[in-house]
Amino acid sequence: MNAVSNDVSAGGVPGATVAIIGAGLAGAACARGLQAAGVQVTVFDKSRGVGGRLATRRAGVNLPGQAExxxxxxDHGAPQIVARSPRLRAVVARAEQAGVLAPWAPRVHAPWPGPTHGPGHIALPGMPGFVRHVLGDTPVQLAQAVQRLQRGRDGRWRVIVDGREAGVFDQVVLAMPPTQAAALLTGHHEVWSEALAAWPMCPVWTLMAVTDEVDWPWDAAEPPTGALTWITRNDRRPGRTRLPGHAVWVAHAHAAWSQGHLDDDPADVAEALSAALAESWSRDERATVRWHHRAVHRWRxxxxxxxxxxxRLCWWDAGRGLGVCGDYLAGGDVDGAWRSGDELGDRMAAELESMGLLAA
Structure with missing residues (x-):
């Protein structure tokens, strides 16, 4: 059973203690390796759920003829899990056997084959389910936005949430976007903080929509032109809601388009991306298809x-007890997130073992 709660109490049994800030796949992979080695791990995340960009948003949609x-x-984040590294492939295989993952081999309409077009997996019933599976019984403190870190004279780290101490730890891992990690590192590791503050990240606006059914023979598409880079028929994915007579869409905008419209009103973004999505339909459908739900999410x-x-797949400073991991250090995809967090967990566990700091 997953130990995921909003309780911020810290454990107190002997052995090394580690705080991991960020409950995406990189943080989960790091936590998994450390837990397996006997390290006490607590994961913090500012969101109400785990997953990071392995995300699924749920919304109530009013449809014609439905009283409620x-x-x-x-699935408005990463569209699938494509495992290339051996360890992730093994974890994916076990998760599929456990019913946590289902294979997905989409029929993709694209001008040329791409790395995202091959078969992969999606999590059931939503994408965060895989991260919950990886975390296992790791304590996770949700809706806890870490404001700063304080290092005491004893060399241990105080994690500060809402102006109060949420726990004291021997080591801290920052498994979050580089700009956010940079802020927490200020005053503690200036070289890393400056490097991460300057690390460029690309935004993406994502459209989530429900329309009348459309004659669209593919499961996904990669438009060759226009604002959108990826379109998915979410209702055709394993384990997803099917609405007879309707279509469920997720569409991601190009990074360049998203950057140019970064601070636009969400309603205007929804209108623009809806028009871009409709370009993949026939002319008659563009004129007649009704929209029943439209919302957007900005992945900054x-x-x-x-x-x-x-x-380096991760950064680790043993003297300070600080680590950094994330997909941006290892290629930018789901497999990269796993490799970065997994590598950091291995390095930390090996060092703790050599120092005799692992609980018996």
């Missing part, structure tokens, strides 16, 4: 704006 709103899920830190600066 129908709950519909939109959706993808790295540059390749990794070196071969």
């Amino acid at each position: 709103a129908v709950e519909v899920g939109f 830190y959706a993808a790295s704006g540059r390749p990794p600066v070196d071969a």
Whole structure:
């Protein structure tokens, strides 16, 4: 059973203690490795749920002839899990056996084959389910926005949430976008803080919509032109809500388009992306199809704006007890997030073992 709660109490049994700030896949992978080695781990996240960009949003949609709103899920973050590294492939295989993941081999309409077009997996019943599976029984403190870190004279780290101490830890891992990590590192590791503050990240606006059914023979598409880079028929994915006579869409805008419209009113963004989505329909359907739900989400830190600066998948400073991991350090995709967090967990566990700081 997943130990996911809003309780911010810290444990007190002997052994090394680690705080991981960020409950996306990188943080979960790091936590998994440390927990397996016997390290006491507590994960903090400012959101109300785990997953990071392995995300599913649910909304009540009012449909014609329905007395009550129908709950519909939109996988509005990373569209699938494509495992390339051996460890992630093994975890994915076990998760599929446990019913946490289902294979997804979409029929993709695109001008040329791309890395996202191959078969992968999606989580059931929503994308955060895989991160919950990886975390297992790791304590996770949700809706806890960490404001700052304080290092005491004893060398241990105080995690400050809402002006109060939420726990004291031997080591801290920052598994979050680089700009956010930079803020927490200020005053503690200026070299890292400056490097991460300057790390470019690309935004993405995402449209979530429900329309009348459309004659659209694909499961996903990569438009060759226009504002959108990826369109998915969410209702055709395994385990997702199907609405007879209706279509459920998720559409991601190009990073360049999103940057140019970063601070636009969400209603204007929804209108523009709806028009871009409709360009993939026939002319008659563009004129007659009704929209039953439209919403947008802005991923401010959706993808790295540059390749990794070196071969390191993660950053670790043993002297300070500070670590950094995230997909932006390892290629920017789901597999990269896993490799970064997994590598950091291995390095930390090995060092703690060599120091005799692992609980018996």
